[in-house]
Amino acid sequence: ALPGNPPFPVFFNPEKPIHTICITGTDHDLLVTTNQHVLRTRIEDIKNGILILKKITRVKQIFLMVFGSGAPISNDIGAEIRPVKAGYPAALPQIMVRDLLGRAVPPGKTCEDLGVSFFTAEAVASIGRAFASNAIPVSKIITVIGKDGKRNMVSARIGTPVQDIFSALGIVVQDKDRLIVGGPMTGLAVFSESYPVLADTDSVMVQDHAGITPVSDYPCINCGECVRICPAKIPVNMLVRYLETGRYEEAADLYDLYCCIECGLCSYVCVSRMPVFQYIRLGKYELSRRQAAEASHD
Ligand code: SF4
Ligand code: SF4
Structure with a gap:
């Protein structure tokens, strides 16, 4: 592409x-x-x-x-x-x-x-x-965000492993650092520096392991922060209860799972450090998988 x-x-x-x-x-x-x-x-x-x-x-x-x-x-x-x-x-x-x-x-x-x-x-x-x-461009512009938050604009051939970009910029990825493709709110963690630049890779970032706030298995304390910040006005405190127990259909039918625009703000503000956004993505993925399986049986 x-x-x-x-x-x-x-x-x-x-x-x-x-x-x-x-x-x-x-x-x-x-x-x-x-x-x-x-x-x-x-x-x-x-x-x-x-x-x-x-x-x-x-x-x-x-x-x-x-x-x-x-x-x-x-x-x-x-x-x-x-x-x-x-x-x-x-x-x-x-x-x-x-x-x-x-x-x-x-x-x-x-x-x-x-x-x-x-x-x-x-x-x-x-x-x-x-x-x-009359030639197909093959270089992708990428925002590379280092551990100190410093940004570099890089042009790299599609297919280049991100480790080559980090080497060129002097960014050292250590054990337990987090490598993210995308931005800090909606990006996805990847597990290998061999991950290639794709046609839609707009950004890669490295988070220092010392600065990563781990998610927890604390329960929701009903503080309402996620509800207040949600731009889609979803009752996230209720939604998360259904998602964390795998009750995805009810999450969709009763608590607006499909209204979520995937901004990640609920996870960002959650005082219990629950992986709310990850639950949401998992819930949508599981439902789409089930729907595809049902359609293939029809
Ligand atoms: S990720 Fe979804 S549920 Fe969470 S704040 Fe954004 S829109 Fe609301
Ligand atoms: S921010 Fe976290 S703890 Fe507070 S209501 Fe939302 S899910 Fe529960």
């Missing part, structure tokens, strides 16, 4: 026509600045990419989402510039769709179900450059 992994397959589904493309010059997780960097440095590629996108998808409504006012971007870019509020989780797709269309993505549905497809700024820049140069 091209760097940024443009989601072309969504355009081949006649049951879910796409009427709007959102290009994200924003990055949805904290500390990650990959697409903001691409927006600053590759505006001509993005402009070309938007032209190509219009031709091949025939979508007329294209928004370019930028943090702040987006003032430095010229209006002839070919897309309507829409500001996104700074502050997490304003750049998550579901929040942007709500702000753009004035309605929330229904539980269990995706932005594509509402006819909105998301392309990162890097994906669009890759399309633009591929057509302009």
